[in-house]
Amino acid sequence: MKDGSARLKISGWSEEPLRYRWYKGRSGDTSRPIYGATQPEYVTPALNHTQRYWVRVWSGMTYRDSRTSTVRVVRPGPDLRFTSPGILRPGKGVRLHGGPFDRREIEENHTYFDELKAMVTRIHRQSIEVKVPTDLAGVYSRTRRTVHNFPLLMQAPERRIWAATVQPSYHDHLIPGRSTPILGRANGEFYRATFDVATDSGPDWLFITSWNEWWEHTYIEPSRKCGRTCLELTRDLSSAWKEAVR
Numbered sequence: 594m595k596d597g598s599a600r601l602k603i604s605g606w607s608e609e610p611l612r613y614r615w616y617k618g619r620s621g622d623t624s625r626p627i628y629g630a631t632q633p634e635y636v637t638p639a640l641n642h643t644q645r646y647w648v649r650v651w652s653g654m655t656y657r658d659s660r661t662s663t664v665r666v667v668r669p670g671p672d673l674r675f676t677s678p679g680i681l682r683p684g685k686g687v688r689l690h691g692g693p694f695d696r697r698e699i700e701e702n703h704t705y706f707d708e709l710k711a712m713v714t715r716i717h718r719q720s721i722e723v724k725v726p727t728d729l730a731g732v733y734s735r736t737r738r739t740v741h742n743f744p745l746l747m748q749a750p751e752r753r754i755w756a757a758t759v760q761p762s763y764h765d766h767l768i769p770g771r772s773t774p775i776l777g778r779a780n781g782e783f784y785r786a787t788f789d790v791a792t793d794s795g796p797d798w799l800f801i802t803s804w805n806e807w808w809e810h811t812y813i814e815p816s817r818k819c820g821r822t823c824l825e826l827t828r829d830l831s832s833a834w835k836e837a838v839r
Contacts, residue, residue, distance in 0.1 A: 597639035597640055597641070597666075598636055598637045598638060598639050598640065599636070599637045599640065599664045600634065600635075600636050600637075601615075601634065601635045601636075601637070601646055601648075601662055601664075602633060602634040602635075603633050603634075603648050603650065603659055604633065605633075605650055607652040607653075608652075609652050609653045610652075611633070611650055611651065611652055612631070612650070612651040612652075613630075613631050613632055613633055613648055613649070613650055613651075614626060614630065614631055614648065614649045614651075615627045615630035615631075615635045615646060615647070615648045616646065616647055616648070616649070617644065617645065617646060618645055618646075618647070618661075618833065619645055619647065619661050619833060619837065620647040620658050620659060620660055620661045621647075621658055621837060622833050622836070622837070623649075624833070627646075635648070637664065640664060640666050641666060642666055642779070642780070642782045643663065643664065643665045643666055643782060643785075643786070644663075644664050644666075645661050645662065645663050645664070646661070646662045646664065647659045647660065647661050647662060686714070686722065686723070686724040688720055688721070688722045688723075712724050712776070729787070729790050730790045730793065730794070733757055733790060733791060733793075733794035734794055736755070736794075737755045737757075737794050737795060737796070740753045740754070740755040741753065741755060754797045754798060755794070755795070755796050755797050755798075756796060756797065756798040756799070756800045757790075757791035757792075757794050757796035757798075757799055757800065758787075758791065758799075758800045758801075758802055759784065759787040759788045759791045759799060759800070759801055759802070760784070760787055760801070760802040760803070760811050761778055761781070761783060761784035761811060761812070761813055761823045761826075762776050762777055762778040762783055762784070762810050762811060763776040763809060763810060763811060764776070764777075764809065764810035765808070765809045765810070767808050768808055768809070778810075778819065778822075778823075780822065781822045781823060781826050784813075784823055784826055784830075785826060785830065788826075788830045788834075792830075792834045792837075799831065799834065801813065801827065813826075813827055
């Protein structure tokens with residue numbers, strides 16, 4: 594919708610009157626009910642980051658839960674003229690012309706081409722260098738299959754553990770000689786995104802990087818700059834995952 598909100602709607606039929614309750618988060622997680630959202634249609638407030646919603650529908654004394662609905666917020670980047678989004682693919686790096694470019698126009702070293710997100714690795718006056726992140730969900734899915742299927746080739750198969758990694762950000766420019774693309778925190782949304790991808794891959798364990806690696810900006814330890822955001826997200830997201838796999 595034009596005001597930044599999203600309209601969610603569910604339909605169903607029953608011989609008895611249906612009752613509804615909308616929640617934030619993943620399907621089955623009832624810790625974040627939305628006050629007053631008891632109709633088959635729900636309009637979100639204006640969103641500035643990705644959110645997940647689901648609805649529980651009662652018929653008499655029984656109920657069914659919907660699947661999780663993900664509402665993604667895509668912010669427009671600078672106007673890149675004389676370029677084609679078709680040349681950008683996951684893992685692909687390319688130099689795009691069409692400036693002038695101003696570093697202040699590019700939020701947290703990212704820009705967008707429709708819904709395709711790219712990391713800005715270097716900014717020139719008349720061009721920028723970008724790299725599209727690899728499809729992390731696909732990488733995790735293939736890795737999980739490899740970890741679980743490889744033991745089947747052994748004479749005495751033993752189950753292997755698939756441990757998926759999550760992290761809040763990455764910025765190693767404090768280390769001399771490093772120039773890795775910056776992965777910004779986006780007020781916790783990058784952390785939430787890696788958590789979502791990791792848990793969707795069906796891991797045995799979750800490996801959090803890290804508690805206090807300040808030199809690479811992967812810390813979740815409370816700080817003056819970021820407060821307790823990532824520490825509280827760790828509590829909420831890990832608790833929801835553990836509850837879901839019980």
